[in-house]
Amino acid sequence: MGCVSFRFWDDCVNLLDLEAMWMDPNVSAEWVSVGETKGSKVHLSRNPDGQPYLTQTEMKAVSSIIVGRHFVSQIDSDMLCAIAELESGKQPLAMQYNKKTKEVTMGLMQLSQKTAEWIVSEMGFRIYDVAENSTMLYKPFVNVYLGAAYLKWLSCHDQKERSEEFMVRAYKGGVKKAAHKSTLGYWKRYLSVKESLPSRKIFEVNPLPYAPSTSAAGSEKKGTWDSRASVQDMEAMWNHPSVSKEWNKTGEKRGKVRFSLDNETRPYLSRVELKTVLCAIAETVCMRYVNGIGQRIGLMGIDYPTAHWLYKDLGYKVYVVESVEDLRKPFESMYFGAAYLAWLSQYDRRQRSPEFIVQAYLSGPQNVNLQETGPHWLKFQEALIRYEDLNKESGSCNIL
Incomplete structure (x- = not known):
């Protein structure tokens, strides 16, 4: 994790993303109920170990905003929520070392720097610049956006329309392990987590402009x-x-x-x-x-x-x-x-x-x-x- 540390939402999101979070009625209600006020810094929740994590409401909002901006009708926001729960426990600063690949995975969706840079350079998902800057992967919106982009690539891997099961199991073990017994348990846990998520009718974020904008006029112009x-x-x-x-x-x-x-x-x-x-x-x-x-x-x-x-x-x-x-x-x-x-x-x-x-x-x-x-x-x-x-x-x- 190095020197990366987030105490507030303001430390890891830009103003447009923070505003989008406040616009979600469930997020704003949750934040206000714990004493947060609009215009002031919003505290990140902490687990017993002192590590920041996203509540279920916050995770759902981030996923829905990302899907609404970039992946409408392409990626299920509940899929992102369930994978984030399994991969990181919804902890934006989570980090793991893979002994086999000798790579470090980071953030909510547990992406490696190598995978992130490939998604940006080869697949063209360039809303966020992560080149040689691994700390960007700890930011919730950046990490979820790239995780969604990777899932989109998996969804039509080898020019074939793929099932949800293929996507999830390939996300865990790679495309070669999508049908291997080693990823079956992950798929079953994923289904259990996804089933436990609140109804999407309760947590629904209105579609946002397809790319970030710096003003209301900019949003309208998109x-x-x-x-x-x-x-x-x-x-x-x-x-x-x-x-x-x-x-x-x-x-x-x-x-x-x-x-x-x-x-x-x-x-x-x-x-x-x-x-x-x-x-x-x-x-x-x-x-x-x-x-x-x-x-x-x-x-x-x-x-x-x-x-x-x-x-x-x-x-x-x-x-x-x-x-x-x-x-x-x-x-x-x-x-x-x-x-x-x-x-x-x-x-x-x-x-x-x-x-x-x-x-x-x-x-x-x-x-x-x-x-x-x-x-x-x-x-x-x-x-x-x-x-x-x-x-x-x-x-x-x-x-x-």
Whole structure:
């Protein structure tokens, strides 16, 4: 643990995160009940050994805030709570030495510095800078964010959708031990802990902006087209007659064009907006949600390693992709999605059919079976039909 010491919440979270904690009604009620006051430093709870720990209410809030910002519909916040209980007893300063790997694991989710840096550098989860700074891993929001990112990677390991059991057991013993008897006991304890957690209906945190912001105005701006598109791209959108007509109809103003929101306040693109970019692939993959859906990131569902490969190795450099957050920007996501489609069209140096390209995009080129009409192709065709009238009005939207 070295010289790291937290006495107050203020020692290990920034002002935005502390404000988010106070906004959770269950946290604020708990804090007020023990004499904490907003505007003053908030004490961390201590166990009999004098070590700080998060109460169940606090742990649930941290997990829900992280999921709400970065992993909506991708990671279960209760999973994070249960793993933190098993790994560290919810103690942010917990530290263990693994004799086999000769690595030290730290924090609520017990991550090693090596794993944390890999998550940041290779997987693109770069909200927090942990390079050569292991003390960052003791901070609750940093540690839970990286733990969630690692679980997200496990959820689609080897390009296969994985079960909760695989994710949890792989988190404990690595992907090679996900089905080994050595991780079975951990899985059973996890289920027991998760079952004991309070109902999520009681502890629910409203969705927050996808990335930290320093002001209310900054938080509001994160829900706009202008925050995720360049000036040139926005000008092109305004110059498109169908888009400008739609935006003017809904009262949008230059410099502050809002995304449409569903009943869960998730931003998405209208079909008119989407038609100016790529069309039915985005409908099929992520239902036009700006942040993506499930394990798919952004409109086109492109993951960071694929986008980074397209950028670095294949020379698609119109847009820079430096982190996962870049892929939540509509133009960036569509650009790298289109680049991936172009690569698939010549996969294995062969001219490929539209059916192959669509199936390969959605399930991987190794998993395509053209002997049968797969559900992905049918879903794509259904989505494409919705754009026929728009195509007749103002030209076609060529994807393939």
